[in-house]
Amino acid sequence: MNPKETAAKTVDESVQYLIDLSHEIHADPETAFEEHHAATKVAALLAGNGFEVEVGYAELPTAIWASRGEGPLQMVICAEYDALPGIGHACGHNVIASASVGAALGLAEIADDLGLQVVLMGTPAEESGGGKIALLEAGAFSAAHAAMMVHPAPYDVLDPPVLALDWMTVQYEGREAHASAFPEEGINAADAMVVAQVGIGLLRQHLPNSARVHGIVQEAGSAANIVPAFAEASYMVRTPHFDLIEGVRDRVVACFEAGALAAGAALNIDRPTPTYAHLDHHTGLGRAYKKNAIELGRSFYGSAVPPVSTDMGNVSLEVPSLHPFIGIGSLPAVNHQPGFADAAAGPAADQAVIDGAKALAWTAIDAATDDSLRSELISKRDQAEIS
Numbered sequence: 001m002n003p004k005e006t007a008a009k010t011v012d013e014s015v016q017y018l019i020d021l022s023h024e025i026h027a028d029p030e031t032a033f034e035e036h037h038a039a040t041k042v043a044a045l046l047a048g049n050g051f052e053v054e055v056g057y058a059e060l061p062t063a064i065w066a067s068r069g070e071g072p073l074q075m076v077i078c079a080e081y082d083a084l085p086g087i088g089h090a091c092g093h094n095v096i097a098s099a100s101v102g103a104a105l106g107l108a109e110i111a112d113d114l115g116l117q118v119v120l121m122g123t124p125a126e127e128s129g130g131g132k133i134a135l136l137e138a139g140a141f142s143a144a145h146a147a148m149m150v151h152p153a154p155y156d157v158l159d160p161p162v163l164a165l166d167w168m169t170v171q172y173e174g175r176e177a178h179a180s181a182f183p184e185e186g187i188n189a190a191d192a193m194v195v196a197q198v199g200i201g202l203l204r205q206h207l208p209n210s211a212r213v214h215g216i217v218q219e220a221g222s223a224a225n226i227v228p229a230f231a232e233a234s235y236m237v238r239t240p241h242f243d244l245i246e247g248v249r250d251r252v253v254a255c256f257e258a259g260a261l262a263a264g265a266a267l268n269i270d271r272p273t274p275t276y277a278h279l280d281h282h283t284g285l286g287r288a289y290k291k292n293a294i295e296l297g298r299s300f301y302g303s304a305v306p307p308v309s310t311d312m313g314n315v316s317l318e319v320p321s322l323h324p325f326i327g328i329g330s331l332p333a334v335n336h337q338p339g340f341a342d343a344a345a346g347p348a349a350d351q352a353v354i355d356g357a358k359a360l361a362w363t364a365i366d367a368a369t370d371d372s373l374r375s376e377l378i379s380k381r382d383q384a385e386i387s
Helices: 003-013 015-027 036-047 093-108 131-137 189-206 242-263 283-295 312-316 338-343 347-369 371-386
Strands: 052-055 064-068 073-079 116-122 146-148 151-153 164-173 212-219 230-239 266-270 325-327
Touching: 003 015, 003 093, 003 347, 015 036, 015 093, 015 347, 036 052, 036 064, 036 093, 036 116, 064 093, 073 093, 073 347, 073 371, 093 116, 093 151, 093 347, 116 347, 131 312, 146 283, 146 312, 146 347, 164 189, 164 242, 189 212, 189 230, 189 242, 230 242, 242 266, 283 347, 283 371, 325 347, 347 371
Parallel strands: 073 116, 073 146, 151 325
Antiparallel strands: 052 064, 064 116, 164 230, 164 266, 212 230
């Protein structure tokens, strides 16, 4: 039996465990850095299959490091498992976690024969918080030759566009007053926010078409007869490349400063999440994955795909990376809609877990056995260590 047949057989023998894992994570959605149940489930399944497992890796309580094999080529398989506030697994991270665990299990028994070290890295807080960025800074990817994962979507896409992202929490502080009797004594923080939003709306005409600016107002007063003394918003800025994000962000910040100036309010801007980078898709890994996915019966969406953002982008600037979309039959629902959360525990999502596990495992096998691809990955790591 060749390595790919062995990996597929192991995944097939683990189907019920993988589907149960996906459904258990889906049924108990946990947001950024709170994924204790998911991390415990993932760690227990890996430990029970001979992996050396550390939960709380790099001082992140819900991060996991699990490894099998002592080969010189380290393949990192990333498992996300955080959910969205209010709408649960509407991005399907339960599928990511289970597919990644399945790929790791499929490679476990053949890792040494292939000269691999297989690392399953549980990466918290992708939706907000940038868990992979914290892991990068802690050196978790310092020995990695490649990093890979699959992400659920309405359809399969090999190299989806990924934008750089910067996140801002904006707060205005003003002064309360009776809105009818003594309005002149108040400083209206909500007005400051309105001025800023008008400015951003007008700014959009003069931004690159590929840039995105969007946000929500979380607080803007408590009663109609009280001048609002506090207003808070959460805003995101996205650009096609990491190097462009600062220029667009500065122009958006200027709109918030204009609101403060116009209303006379104090302004505070925090950045609760590190900047997410754009994603460099590795051509060789992508070519291997596409061939493997097609062999499993999957087909790739051929039209233009709307862009997303992920902290996997930051990993891709340091380590050759693979981040395709895998379809879960969700249409008409798309990511971040309640209908997508429903689909993420449906039959097509269960099949995506199994197909994703096999495709990732087979791609890792290709990286280990294709002399050209293996040499390229080793050379890139050697160059990174020198620099």
